[in-house]
Amino acid sequence: xxxxxxxxxxxxxxxxxxxxxxxxxxxxxxxxxxxxxxxxxxxxxxxxxxxxxxxxxxxxxxxxxxxxxxxxxxxxxxxxxxxxxxxxxxxxxxxxxxxxxxxxxxxxxxxxxxxxxxxxxxxxxxxxxxxxxxxxxxxxxxxxxxxxxxxxxxxxxxxxxxxxxxxxxxxxxxxxxxxxxxxxxxxxxxxxxxxxxxxxxxxxxxxxxxxxxxxxxxxxxxxxxxxxxxxxxxxxxxxxxxxxxxxxxxxxxxxxxxxxxxxxxxxxxxxxxxxxxxxxxxxxxxxxxxxxxxxxxxxxxxxxxxxxxxxxxxxxxxxxxxxxxxxxxxxxxx
Amino acid sequence: xxxxxxxxxxxxxxxxxxxxxxxxxxxxxxxxxxxxxxxxxxxxxxxxxxxxxxxxxxxxxxxxxxxxxxxxxxxxxxxxxxxxxxxxxxxxxxxxxxxxxxxxxxxxxxxxxxxxxxxxxxxxxxxxxxxxxxxxxxxxxxxxxxxxxxxxxxxxxxxxxxxxxxxxxxxxxxxxxxxxxxxxxxxxxxxxxxxxxxxxxxxxxxxxxxxxxxxxxxxxxxxxxxxxxxxxxxxxxxxxxxxxxxxxxxxxxxxxxxxxxxxxxxxxxxxx
Numbered sequence: 001x002x003x004x005x006x007x008x009x010x011x012x013x014x015x016x017x018x019x020x021x022x023x024x025x026x027x028x029x030x031x032x033x034x035x036x037x038x039x040x041x042x043x044x045x046x047x048x049x050x051x052x053x054x055x056x057x058x059x060x061x062x063x064x065x066x067x068x069x070x071x072x073x074x075x076x077x078x079x080x081x082x083x084x085x086x087x088x089x090x091x092x093x094x095x096x097x098x099x100x101x102x103x104x105x106x107x108x109x110x111x112x113x114x115x116x117x118x119x120x121x122x123x124x125x126x127x128x129x130x131x132x133x134x135x136x137x138x139x140x141x142x143x144x145x146x147x148x149x150x151x152x153x154x155x156x157x158x159x160x161x162x163x164x165x166x167x168x169x170x171x172x173x174x175x176x177x178x179x180x181x182x183x184x185x186x187x188x189x190x191x192x193x194x195x196x197x198x199x200x201x202x203x204x205x206x207x208x209x210x211x212x213x214x215x216x217x218x219x220x221x222x223x224x225x226x227x228x229x230x231x232x233x234x235x236x237x238x239x240x241x242x243x244x245x246x247x248x249x250x251x252x253x254x255x256x257x258x259x260x261x262x263x264x265x266x267x268x269x270x271x272x273x274x275x276x277x278x279x280x281x282x283x284x285x286x287x288x289x290x291x292x293x294x295x296x297x298x299x300x301x302x303x304x305x306x307x308x309x310x311x312x313x314x315x316x317x318x319x320x321x322x323x324x325x326x327x328x329x330x331x332x333x334x
Numbered sequence: 335x336x337x338x339x340x341x342x343x344x345x346x347x348x349x350x351x352x353x354x355x356x357x358x359x360x361x362x363x364x365x366x367x368x369x370x371x372x373x374x375x376x377x378x379x380x381x382x383x384x385x386x387x388x389x390x391x392x393x394x395x396x397x398x399x400x401x402x403x404x405x406x407x408x409x410x411x412x413x414x415x416x417x418x419x420x421x422x423x424x425x426x427x428x429x430x431x432x433x434x435x436x437x438x439x440x441x442x443x444x445x446x447x448x449x450x451x452x453x454x455x456x457x458x459x460x461x462x463x464x465x466x467x468x469x470x471x472x473x474x475x476x477x478x479x480x481x482x483x484x485x486x487x488x489x490x491x492x493x494x495x496x497x498x499x500x501x502x503x504x505x506x507x508x509x510x511x512x513x514x515x516x517x518x519x520x521x522x523x524x525x526x527x528x529x530x531x532x533x534x535x536x537x538x539x540x541x542x543x544x545x546x547x548x549x550x551x552x553x554x555x556x557x558x559x560x561x562x563x564x565x566x567x568x569x570x571x572x573x574x575x576x577x578x579x580x581x582x583x584x585x586x587x588x589x590x591x592x593x594x595x596x597x598x599x600x601x602x603x604x605x606x
């Protein structure tokens with residue numbers, strides 16, 4: 001049996017609401033969502049897809065907002081880069097914040113380019129005091145500007161920097177505490193990084209300030225043997241569910257989103273994953289209520305054996321900011 | 335420059351290389367200084383994952399936005415075009431939607447393309463589609479608003495067009511070709527003959543994209559009005575350009591205006 005544990009005394013989720021369990025809003029699911037109005041507690045939308053003037057994207061957003069709460073999740077802020085996010089970007093994001101009445105806004109703890117070039121990727125940060133200072137200053141300013149709770153997501157990565165002076169979990173913790181912002185805790189990214197960089201994912205899960213977790217992501221990934229790619233493809237694997245359970249036991253009820261961005265299956269498949277998340281969440285909360293728990297050996301999270309996969313597995317394209325931005329074009333002459 | 339900014343600028347610059355990073359001895363040395371690596375992947379190999387992602391993500395985005403152009407060019411020429419474009423024109427917008435904003439101009443410079451004029455037409459069409467797809471919505475021009483304009487005020491009236499309207503002159507039937515290419519799967523689609531046309535691309539109330547072919551005279555007038563020319567000045571300029579059609583312009587402009595308003599191309603009239 002493990003050590004005794006007591007939940008933290010801070011206000012959970014930084015006082016943010018528990019919205020329950022939801023899924024990412026994706027274009028292939030629009031017809032089913034609008035036709036059936038399925039039971040989904042809330043949707044997460046990619047902010048940049050709806051930071052447009054009008055047309056189908058905004059029309060679809062309006063239809064979703066009629067029946068569901070949504071939260072905004074960005075992919076292009078690049079908060080940790082050589083230059084801060086542009087004022088134009090932040091103003092457009094703020095307009096969308098007000099329009100959607102999102103409870104919080106999230107983006108990634110990463111950089112996205114340099115010298116005016118935007119690489120549309122979530123590039124890793126060195127875990128240094130300088131990087132902490134840069135991100136803290138910007139995160140505080142962004143949260144003030146947006147006038148809504150801001151949270152940063154721990155990002156998956158395929159390299160670490162030789163100059164890093166701290167562990168990733170300490171880097172994340174330091175930033176969110178000093179900036180007084182929330183965490184979007186992605187347990188799949190924890191698993192991916194543990195595999196890619198060789199650490200115990202449970203150490204990461206236990207180390208972050210749990211009262212600052214305002215939302216959790218769960219997702220699938222693609223194991224290429226030498227490394228795992230964060231593809232958001234396929235169902236969530238059991239070790240990631242274990243990390244999710246552990247997170248809920250530590251943090252309490254936290255809004256949870258199931259991400260599935262590549263080779264997107266029918267809506268019911270993703271909803272089934274959401275129901276799985278709900279069951280695990282309920283189960284974990286039952287354990288949490290007892291307020292004393294151990295971590296049985298059999299529930300420690302194993303990393304999968306590193307097998308070599310076939311050569312025809314190619315690097316992936318992350319499902320991301322394009323999936324909802326460009327709908328089918330229908331043309332006809334008049 | 336700070337240490338953080340320096341390593342980020344170094345990494346960002348490498349990701350747009352068109353050659354695998356582990357093949358470059360200088361990159362291997364630099365990577366070993368900045369990146370930890372592990373027992374499975376060298377530092378340069380870890381960087382290479384991100385470089386490949388850059389190219390895959392951005393080429394996939396361009397294929398999605400320019401299916402007609404990629405269909406015309408075929409695999410080899412398309413890859414050469416895209417590699418050249420992404421190498422020369424760095425993405426600067428935070429939105430991938432804007433990735434192809436300079437592609438039509440780039441295609442125009444690529445006179446090595448086999449069906450160059452056709453490719454230019456198609457690139458321009460597809461970029462216009464992107465622009466009007468999610469352009470700002472606009473309200474229909476109310477008849478009461480039109481009725482309130484005094485007759486003498488029309489001379490200097492300026493038309494305000496809906497943001498989701500674009501004018502395009504083409505030399506080939508690219509709209510129809512694009513439709514065929516998108517439906518063709520792997521079946522070959524013949525390259526069409528020249529067929530110049532003046533098109534108005536617009537987003538309908540159904541939020542779908544439509545096109546309307548107009549005459550050269552109507553297109554010329556629309557273009558001047560779209561540029562902000564007052565109505566009378568625009569009519570006179572078009573009549574001078576098309577003297578044989580001067581009478582047509584005079585008798586048709588009222589009917590045209592009502593049609594343009596009905597189609598929600600014109601959403602307001604600014605009269606002094």
